Amino acid sequence: MTALATTDALFFNLIDRAAAERRLREATEGCEDGELFLEYRESEAIALEDGRIRSASYDATRGFGLRAVSGEAAGYAHAGELTDAAIARAAETVKAVRQGRSGTLDLGPRATNARLYADANPLTAMDFAAKTALLAEIDAFARARDPRVVQVMASITGEWQAVQIIRPDGQRVADLRPLVRMGVSVVVEVDGRRETGTFGTGGRFGYDRILSEAGWKAAVDEALRQALVNLDSVPAPAGEMEVVLGSGWPGILLHEAIGHGLEGDFNRKKTSAFAGLLGQRIAAPGVTVVDDGTIPDRRGSLTVDDEGTPSGRTVMIEDGILTGFIQDRQNARLMGVAPTGNGRRQSHAHIPMPRMTNTVMLGGAHAPEEVIASVKRGLYAVNFGGGQVDITSGKFVFSASEAYLIEDGRIGAPVKGATLIGNGPDALTKVTMVGSDMALDPGIGTCGKNGQGVPVGVGQPTLKMAGLTVGGTAVG
Known part of the structure; x- marks a missing residue:
């Protein structure tokens, strides 16, 4: 059964399709989009x-969002009930956005037959008892792995989202989206000192991809490795120094400090640190950054975005030159460019906006060992925890959950309490070496913007950056 047929069965046994399409046309008459x-x-x-189930939840929701777009304004109404009456009320509400203006309806998104992930609902492939038994097995395995393990936390989450997007011109686009994730956290203790290690993985596929015996055992081993590394850590140095970022998940710094500033709405409103710099050098030579929503099975990928536009691969920075932004339909129209398939929303209760999918810095020419060997004294940041960034200024602060000293070109002692402090646009110019080992994150990212959270991916090779400020607890 096609995605369109599946969603027809989910929605049009509750509402009248012809009536809903008529209400949509009436609500968007004279508007450019909706x-x-x-x-x-x-x-x-x-x-x-x-060893005990701390929480277990299941939720099923069904609803709609109706939008009319006129110029820079958008009228939006939504409901968690799917009825003809609710759609009629929503249509009356969003009409007000026109305010006497009259526009021409934009062309709809192009059609696509591409499928980036399977349609199947992952929640139904494994019963609840098997899932809880597996979590208990993970707990027992982790404790047996090392006598220093004193606490284990394990979790699995899954969802299946079915969407259908109907345009005023009658075009209909549907998508079926699986998403799963597993997380393991291990606490070790020696002589009263406790440290934690965490590992997660996931993507747009079924539980079988992450809950195989080899898969969950590898997750436990990685969480335990991180915890034991932290057990031996010393206070992090402070001061300005060379910093090497590891491949994969450290791309979260790129995502937060730089990626948000390359979203179309911030640039149209000129609130981004990159506004007005299109075509100019904003990064060191060799730095190429893409947003790619077309990578199969990845957490941030989408066959179509939440406006029905097929996902794309957008080159935002090419060899250090700013070449483009990621766009939804409204901001693309207002900026006179094509939408890039980045119109995303958390749910039917949220209006779409430009959002990242999988944001990646492409690999360069240097072996990672060569990058490390080039540093006299610095910091090697392998994994990151939390971080904050100001979109307007680009200033960021990120905490490293796994980091090491680099001394005379060799990786030294692990350090604890290291934070990286800098400015996104400035940091791009400080990249001095780009590794050849580009890797994607394990499939755990969630991005927040304007109160909405959506799944995303990140990736990068090993990077060397000159003169970043490291905040720590030891004198540098």
């Missing part, structure tokens, strides 16, 4: 702590 977004979502989350 859509009726229909959504069904099932989700579950199970968490185990210290």
